[in-house]
Amino acid sequence: MQEGEILRFVPCRFEENQRGYTATNTQKSFDIVMNKFKYGGLGDREMFVDENSGRIMNTLKSVHFSIADDLIRNSRQADAVKVLDRAQKEFQYVNAPYYTPNNRFFNIQSVQWIDLYYRAGTPEKAKKIKELFIKDLKDCLRFYNLPNNDFAALYSNEKKTAEELVKRMEMLSIMYKDAEFKKQLNAAFPALVATATLDAQQQVPQQIFR
Numbered sequence: 500m501q502e503g504e505i506l507r508f509v510p511c512r513f514e515e516n517q518r519g520y521t522a523t524n525t526q527k528s529f530d531i532v533m534n535k536f537k538y539g540g541l542g543d544r545e546m547f548v549d550e551n552s553g554r555i556m557n558t559l560k561s562v563h564f565s566i567a568d569d570l571i572r573n574s575r576q577a578d579a580v581k582v583l584d585r586a587q588k589e590f591q592y593v594n595a596p597y598y599t600p601n602n603r604f605f606n607i608q609s610v611q612w613i614d615l616y617y618r619a620g621t622p623e624k625a626k627k628i629k630e631l632f633i634k635d636l637k638d639c640l641r642f643y644n645l646p647n648n649d650f651a652a653l654y655s656n657e658k659k660t661a662e663e664l665v666k667r668m669e670m671l672s673i674m675y676k677d678a679e680f681k682k683q684l685n686a687a688f689p690a691l692v693a694t695a696t697l698d699a700q701q702q703v704p705q706q707i708f709r
Contacts, residue, residue, distance in 0.1 A: 500524055501569075503531030504562050523569040532566060532582055542589035553595070557605040560590045564608060567615050576619040583615055584624065597628055598635035603660045610667045617675045629668075629680070636661055637687045665691045673697055 500509045501523040514522075540546065541556065548556060563586040570579035597609045609632050616625035643651065643658035651658075665688045672680035678697050685695035 501528060501562075501565065503528045503566075504536060504559060523566065525566075525569050525573055525575070528566045529570065529575075529578055529582065532563060532585060538589040541594050542591050545593045548594050553599075554602075556590065556595055557602070557608070560586055560595060561605070561608050564611055564615060567619070571615065571618050579615065579619045580621050580624065583612065583619065586612070587624075587628070592627075592631055596635060597632040598639070598664075600639050600654075600657050600661075606660065606664055607667070610664060610671070613668070614671055617671065617677075622675065622677065629683070633668075633683065633687050636664060640665075640688070662691055 500507045501521045506521065563582050567579040567582040567586075570576070570582065597612075598606055609628065613625045613628055613632075616622055616628075640658070640661050643654050643661065645651075665684065669681065669684055669692050671677070672684060676697060681692070681697055682695040685692045
């Protein structure tokens with residue numbers, strides 16, 4: 500049973516856990532994140548975050564997304580937005596960049612973060628995340644595609660993952676019928692996003708992360 504940032508073993512069965520997923524104590528998790536959890540100053544100032552601390556920090560950030568997802572599933576969109584906003588405030592970009600070249604899992608979570616804001620009915624709150632994520636992703640793709648790049652083979656997996664992230668965002672723009680988002684992606688990645696307009700004929704999965 501997920502309770503905020505921890506998992507508690509409980510001696511009973513839950514409908515949500517029948518397929519091996521973790522059940523969530525929705526209200527307790529919300530209360531812990533909003534009223535009790537301490538972030539050690541990550542949201543107050545720039546600080547040095549070493550590689551191991553960065554992994555721990557991103558794992559904690561991902562728990563916020565899990566709680567927000569559970570709140571949305573329980574028709575508590577307004578509370579989900581509060582949790583997503585808390586993550587944006589406390590895990591600020593300068594300490595926890597939204598795109599990291601060497602961590603596919605956490606990069607996918609950043610796209611999930613955008614998706615959660617859309618699902619909660621507040622896509623405008625994802626604006627900063629989208630802009631900074633796209634900026635860093637564009638810079639890295641430019642590096643991966645440099646001519647005569649002697650390191651190209653070393654970064655082939657990172658390049659493939661980066662291109663996959665662009666496609667995931669394009670699917671979001673189509674699924675949520677966000678023409679401005681699609682235009683933004685086309686401007687940044689014309690080789691990967693063919694048009695700046697929504698294609699009414701293009702079909703996307705209705706559950707990208709869920």
